[in-house]
Amino acid sequence: MLLEIKDLYAEIDGKEILNGINLSVKSGELHVIMGPNGSGKTTLAKAIMGLSGVKIRKGDILVDGKSILELRTDERAKLGLFLQYQTPVEIEGVSFLSFLNNAKSALGGSDIKELMQSVKEGIKELAMSEEVIKRPVNLGFSGGEKKKSEILQMLVLKPKIAILDEPDSGLDVDAVRIIGKAISKSVSNGMGCIVITHYTRILSSLEFKNGTVHILSRGKIVESGGKELAEKIEKEGYASFVKE
């Protein structure tokens, strides 16, 4: 699968947020997007999934050469796109397992035994409690449980390209390591991945063979490079990348 973002301009409530983004993500590739607060990272993630509030003003988003701008969010998910929410939504009364079953069915898999197997494997891999699947979606989850539950969904639903919006924020070092390992495993199994983050610590948990770090500033990718770019930011901050 190939996801292409071409010269993308987008606004929220009339305010220009994305100013000509260009990015290509293939299956099995890892792209890390870093940038100061308000640079447009989450808006980019929302634009890819077609969430409300983001208005595309110019440019295109393509999957395997076809524009997806006219597709609804569920249709984009059916193509194989997945968004890990920075703040997952709580849904009262819907058990996590029932939600996963509905999602898996919608994406074309309906074998409950297979689902249970992959849920159990995911729970083990992420060192989660099995109780989580009986609880309503994200309701009463701790910050860490919410992040892990999003990654669990990624492991179970097996998207072709995942956009992970701050999978590491609010997690302790052990949890970051566990999540990093799970993401790396999915990438090595062929999943394309965009990781949006503020910190370099998740990078040390990610296998970075096919990795690229992009710096987003004022709605535009201003520099791309290897892991060393992230290390530079860690030492010097974003000042040298922020263009007037």
Next chain:
Amino acid sequence: MKYLDIVKGLDKELPEEPDLLYVRNSVRIELKKSARPSIDEMQNFAKENKLAFDIITNGSEFIVNEWIKNARIEIHDIEDELAYEFKTRAESRYIGFTMANIEKLLLISVERKNKASLRLLMGGEGLLVIAKADEQAGLSLEEFLYGDNSIINEISAEKGSKVGLDIIQLSNKRSLNFYNAVLSERSELNVNNFLCNREAKSRNKIVGYASSKVMINNIIIGKNSTIDIADLVNSKGPEAKSFLNSSAVGSHGSTISMKENSSIEKGAYRSESVISTKGISLDNSKIEAIPSMGTEENEVKASHAAAVSPISTEAIEYLMSRGISKSDSKKLILMGMLDKHIMRFSSNEYLKTRIDSMLNELLGV
């Protein structure tokens, strides 16, 4: 208008407003004439839906299963004299005024320490059900209400008894259904009420004495409906508990009103009362949730919550981001709100299937 007073010694002047039902211990109920379904039609419904009933009545005729265990069933033509006579037999515990056009009285009683479960298919109008559980007895009543209906339940739970009352509306026709209950010391009442009518009114009052417990669970689904429900729990003794939960879904310009009232009287110390009311409007439907609490005692626990909103677009989008279609996402959210209420009904599988198909129709799934 002519009223029957089946409460001994209570001789109050009734208020003029037809909807003002509660004046302390009195209840005024206005019934309208409606079409009476035929017993054959009702039997066919039972057959088609593979539901077995112990009693089928259209308010005039009755079919009673002769194998009913542990419950005494009596059917009476109701006349003023009989109603007055009845009050003595029923130990004068009933709290209602009922209009004179009540024609039939169905009396269900369970003797001390016995347990009985009855499923009733009822329609038409002018039916008064008086159900009584003796000390430490158990009575479970499931009432499936057919077609246009106007039915009154008077429930008496004696010391240490447990009574369950499930009311399930089967059509979108007009309904006036009311229940009044008196809970003696340490008795328990669980009421589950499902309304989906084009026009429905439900006015209910429960009086709970020491250490009694009442749980009311209402589900309302409106499609171009006018539904008005009001519950009042009056805690009169110490350590009485009441839990009132209502959830409503409104669509196609419905107007739904839920008034949940709890009153803890002086002397009902260490009592507890919780009211929770939720509503989701799918369009321009109006849903009104009015919880009300009053307490004359200091040492009590009382809380209420009410929330009415459109269906959350954020939640819909979250589910859609996992591949679930918009209409399926809405249904999942609505079922999430209703499921815990549905599970409390004895015939929860039947009700779940029914609500599932109703939501499919509302959402165009």
